[in-house]
Amino acid sequence: MLNIKTKIMKQILFAAILSICSIALQAQPQNLFANFGVIWNDYSMTDRGSVSAVTVQSPNTGTAQFVFNKAASDWSEKWCGSTTNYTRSLNQKLSEEAYYFTSGTWDHNIEFAMTTSNYYTFIVGENATANNDLSILETTFNPVTISATSQYPAAGNIGASDAVNVSATLSASPSSGEYLFIRYTTDNWASSSFAALSQFMSTTYAGTIPAQAAGTIVKYYILSTINNTPDVASIDYFTLNLLNNNNANYEYTVGGADSNPPSVLLLTPQDNATNIATTTDLTIFFDENIQKGTGNILVKKVSDNSTVQTIDVTSADVVISNTQATININALLSGTEYYINVDAGTFKDIANNDFSGITDATSWTFTTIASVEEVDWCNLQWPASATNSSGQSYYVYAQVYEDGITQGAGAGAGIEAWIGYSTLDVSPSFWTDWQPASYYGESVNNDEFRFDLGTHLTTAGTYYVASRFSLNGGSYKYGAYSSTGGGFWDGAANLSATFTVTAVDATAPLITNFSPADNSSGVLFNTDLILTFDENVQKGTGNIIVHKLSDNSVVETIDITSTTVTVLNNVVTVVISPLSASTEYYIKVESGAIKDMSDN
Missing domain, CATH: 2.60.40.1220 (Immunoglobulin-like)
Structure with missing residues (x-):
């Protein structure tokens, strides 16, 4: 009889991003108690008026567990799953699926499938002594914070013909899949509507509430959501973040005929x-x-x-x-x-x-500007598009021509070069992120410059890339790419390149199956060892060691680089020497002997 035992230990550092800004309400779920594959932690939730919410970043891939309670360490009441119903889906409103529990043995932690580095926004209703609706919103990005809002015209200057422009200041530009809206009502929330916000400038976004009849009281707040067409009935459970004047909302009253002139x-x-x-x-x-x-x-x-x-x-x-x-x-x-x-x-x-x-x-x-000197021509030479792992070196090249300056050897006098990028596909003249490019060499009559954009850009996402040149401190000219050689950016023939940054895989491979199975018996003496991983793997450096359990002696040491070890995608097969009958063995795999395709 053979017994195979394998132990794999892994340490994980945990990072959580919280959104916390309100005091827990008596007898309402205001605390998230959760385990993301490491330890259990308390996360205080923000009171949004009709729901409470908090956002946490997962450090792990696997099964997350959580419950809601009134406050940290208060277990007189909780909202949980049951022993027969505890797995929850993501990105859905789950009606009354946070079960109210005070006593008994039917309670069970709620579970869901989590992914490393993704963000999870937990939202739960505020019923004090009953089941609550909930949702778990999964995003690959940290939701933006909405820090301030303003409206024009100001309250008191709004007439019956006036649409009201509302702006919001954000902590960063929204990610793809993150949408901003004004939610407003003219009948004290018996019904409500949405007005989309779009970029006004930088991280300020703006939208418009339509003109209303005289005497109308309009109430509104700003929200971000994963839905591009939000539904009034469920929006509370699809809201990533909001700004609602500390749950009092913003409001104005429409006056009579508008007699106020526009102001700048x-x-x-x-x-x-x-x-x-x-x-x-x-x-x-x-x-x-x-x-x-x-x-x-x-x-x-x-x-x-x-x-x-x-x-x-x-x-x-x-x-x-x-x-x-x-x-x-x-x-x-x-x-x-x-x-x-x-x-x-x-x-x-x-x-x-x-x-x-x-x-x-x-x-x-x-x-x-005192000097209006401009380069005669410039472009973005290469690439038209690229995909690069975060932090990996990847040079972007641009060329410039100025008559009488760039034809000779060496960098042309008075020419400065930059490579710029933006998450918005707009004219590069609106961009703010520009990095100095270095002279690289001559290309016929042009000077060529380059910048290692790959090393500079570490945040995953899609970026638009262009060049910028100036001559003797004069006006900027922006270079773009085309298959015919490129030229000044014009948004038509000459366009920005696209540069996609992908996250670096920093997660070590995990064994999902052993053959023979752990603690198995009746194993054939001439069996092979088969290890199945959760991703494709390759050989590293180190050994696989067969030990006899009775005295911990080493029976055989197999170098991972030997021909007796084969790797096919995510399966490692190890041919070992015949073993003794009715003997218990255990296997050790040295750290680094097997690694994934990112060398983890």
Whole structure:
């Protein structure tokens, strides 16, 4: 009789990201007690009004276990599974599947399948003495935090014809699969609707609540969710994060006829800005939706108050989009200070209240860049697209041409180069992440530069990549890729490259099956050892050792690199010498003898 015993030990460091901001309510589930394959821990939950929630990152792959209780170490009541019903699905609203328990023997920890490094948002209802609905939302990303909100027009200035623009400040740009909405009601939550938020600038996102009748009380809050088409009936259980004014919500009352004129929130270029490109557009952001009126926008020189351009608001050079007016102007002189005037009535709100205009020489001024030197041509040379493991070296190449400068040997004088990236597929002129590129060599008449983007980018995701060049500190020109050689980014023929970063596998392989099985008997004396793993593996360095259990003596040592050990995908077969009958053995596999394809 042969007995095979194998022991594998593994240490795991645990990391949890929590969302905690409220005091536990008496007799309601306000604490998550969970084990993610390491130890049991308490996680205080945030009171969201009708539900409580917390987000935790899993350090492990396998089966997670949890229950809800009122507070840490308070086991007078809990919400759990039962001995016959305790496994729960992910990304669903589970009706009354957190069972209320005070005594008995039918309770069981709730279980679900977890994946290493994924985030799990636990949401549970707040019934005090009854079963509760729950959901477990699984994401590959840490949900963004919504830190602030503002609305325009402000409360007290909202008329019956006014749509209300609501903005939200986020901790980071949302990940793919993460959606932002305003949820609002006009009947104190007897019913409600959603308005999507989209990027306004950087990590500020904005959306619009439609105009309402006079006297309407509108209440709203901001939320993020995994659903791109949220359902009012279940949204509480699909919300990753929210901002709801400490459960009081935000609100305003719609007045009568709108008699408030639109006012300016933001100007670009900003007042007193310097080093503005000579080819800039003018943009005015108002506090409410606007339309064209009658009048002109005037571009004037500060030095002599002369008018260098007059744009009729009714022309195609003025484009209105909700609260935003964009004015296309002719190229300006370099190193020159300008101010902008806007006639009263040039713009008006939807209720036909006229904008008062900008009529002085100091409210909107800016100075163009002193040097307008620009490179003649640049591109993103390589790659068009790439996939790279996090932190692995991967160079991106770009070329530039400037007549009389790049033709000779060595880096052209006065040329600076950058490689930039963004998670948004928009013009590189809006990007903020730029890394200096190093001169790499000559390519006919071009200078070539490169940057190790692979080593720099360690966060998994898809990025858009372009180049940026300047000459003698002049205006930036942005290079893009095309199969015909590329050129200046234009969003059509010449486009940003795509660069996908994949997470590095840092998890060691696990044995899922032994043959002969652990503690088996009646094993043939000439059996092979077969180890099945949870992923494809390869030979490392080390030995597989056969021990006799009675005296711990070594019966045979097999070098993992020998021909008696074969690996096929996730199965390792070890041919050992015939064993003695009616003897108990155990097997040791040295650390590092077998590793996965990522060398874990």
